[in-house]
Amino acid sequence: MIIDAHHHLWDPAARPYPWMDDSVAPIRRRFDVDDLRAATQDTDVTRTIVVQAVHDPGETAWLLAQPAPVTGVVGWVDLTAPDVADRLSALAHPRLVGIRHQAQDEPDPSWLARPDVVRGVRALADAGLVFDLLVRAREHHAALALVDAVPDGSFVLDHAGKPTIDTGDPGWVGRMRDLAARPNVVCKVSGLLTEAGADWQHRPVARYVRAAVETFGPDRSMFGSDWPVSTLAADHGTVLSTTEQALADLSDAERDAVFHDTAERVYLAGASSQT
Template identity: 80%
Template sequence: MIIDAHHHLWDPADRPYPWMDDSVAPIRRFDVDDLRAATQDTGVTRTIVVQAVHDPDETAWLLEQPAPVAGVVGWVDLTAPDVADRIAAVRALPGGDRLVGTRHLAQDEPDPGWLGRPDVARGVRVLAGAGLVFDLLVRAREHSAALALVDAVPDASFVLDHAGKPSIDTGDPAWPGRMADFAARPNVTCKVSGLLTEAGPDWRDRPVGRYAREVVEQFGPERSLFGSDWPVSTLATGYAAVVQRTTDALADLSTTEHDAVFGGTAERIYLVPRTTHT
């Protein structure tokens, strides 16, 4: 049984997604019925749905989604002075007990140092105190700020999305070093996700498998977790193909290691209740 630790659901008719231009027209609407159809016969039994816009109404909608959705990485304004109250309000919503963390689209912020700001660290500290995870969506541009945040809040649990978004299509010789920086920090885990999309339309000719293996080698299976990045991944290939390509890339793992990457790590990081503190 597989846990997909990273996918999305959305309907732009409900709210605007500023990044969703004509270049991604094929993925403009996907709901939970589409997800069920996509995951059929793949071994995926539970999923973590992840926010895609800075809108609390999207988070409220995601919390209402039925199985296979088991957890929600939503959005809360971490810089708000009343962030603790906002987190509590989200948890009070229908399905609020399935809130497992939050994310901010730091890669879209004009300021590459946004994650390193003191008010962001304060918000993540409150998030950690509530027992919630913070997902890091960063490229090379935001690397230093992300590390500063991780170091500023050592008690927080961070998940690096899409292996730090390497530039597979053009080559990214500095990427292993960036992964080593994150892997050296024990409060960071890493998603083996989004790599086919990062490789571009010629992904079949790119060393995508090498990037997946590098993540697991650096972080270890117990700190690596599979995510489909569906439906963004459909711009490259189908859901089942993403599962199979990732499985093939990590075929040398033992059964225990495989089970960690494809389910155990996600369950521990996202779905096992964490102790809250103040």
């Protein structure tokens, strides 16, 4: 059994997605659970975590209504709102497991370290919710400041910090080590084929997968497909098999951690499923 700890569902006809420009035209359409089931039907994926893709509470409400295999939702709330705790209470749902903000798209690279954002993430921690870090190198220091400011929070680094695999990223290992030194951060091994670009088959994707797991350890690493964004590079089955092949030397227990146990512990300990 595999938990896909990072994928998306969306309907651009229902709400705008500002990042969906012509560069992602093939995925600028509705993706729903039927599409997800079709994409995973030949895999061992039995449960999934769906992740927000726009700063819109309406999308979060829609995601929370999705049926199996969706088991957990990483949604969105305005972390800077003075009444963020009340907004989280209103959003509370057995399957709401975390919150994410697309900090990589903020004009201010230090957005995550702003006092109002730190206060909002503290409210997440108080509510028992995880915060997903969507950051590149530009936001790295702000992410470290946030994690250090909320030591009782639980953080998940999306897409292994989004290394620039296509052009090479000599600073990536150091950034990963910085975050791995914080025990309240785990790493999502996801999105790496997309980061490698159209020529991902000729890029060292496997090396980045292995390095991410080696840096954080299997007990602090989890698999995510990043589907359907990942379809810009490969189908769901190829993303999964590429990750499995890169980690073929893991023991059975270590493999179980990456592909199931870490996501279960971090995201789903208190979540309930819905069919």
